[in-house]
Amino acid sequence: MISPQEAANGLEKEIEISHKETCGECSGLQKGLNTSICETCGGQGRKQAIKKIKFSLPGNLSMPGVIKPMTRLRIAGEGDAGIIGGENGDLYIYLIIDNSR
Known part of the structure; x- marks a missing residue:
């Protein structure tokens, strides 16, 4: 979950x-x-x-319609390893704005 302030400021x-x-x-x-x-x-x-992932988001995400419930962020190549030594898949992070923060 991210706060409305994080969504606005990045x-x-x-x-x-x-x-x-x-x-x-x-x-x-x-x-x-x-x-x-x-x-x-x-x-x-x-x-x-267990793996640590860093990601960043630009500001102005709190504008109406930019982040909808369960908006997903795709990070290419950071998902699970492929089968039989294949390439890693993509990681999807679901963004939720917590308006109570």
Whole structure:
């Protein structure tokens, strides 16, 4: 949630998210040494991790119609790791203006 003041003036924010990243042991290939199942990710090719993301918003977002309920912000390449070592997906952050702040 962001305050009406943050929406009007812009903001820079850092958040922590839980996401899936490529397994460092098998590089997302799902197999360990000697083609056995990777012990680190259990053959998934990805593992759960915590990641910090920084994003910024320009000011004047509180103008009528700019931020509607559940407006989403797309951050390319910051989502979950792709399957079998593929590219990361996009991260979507949903913006809510908290008028009680």
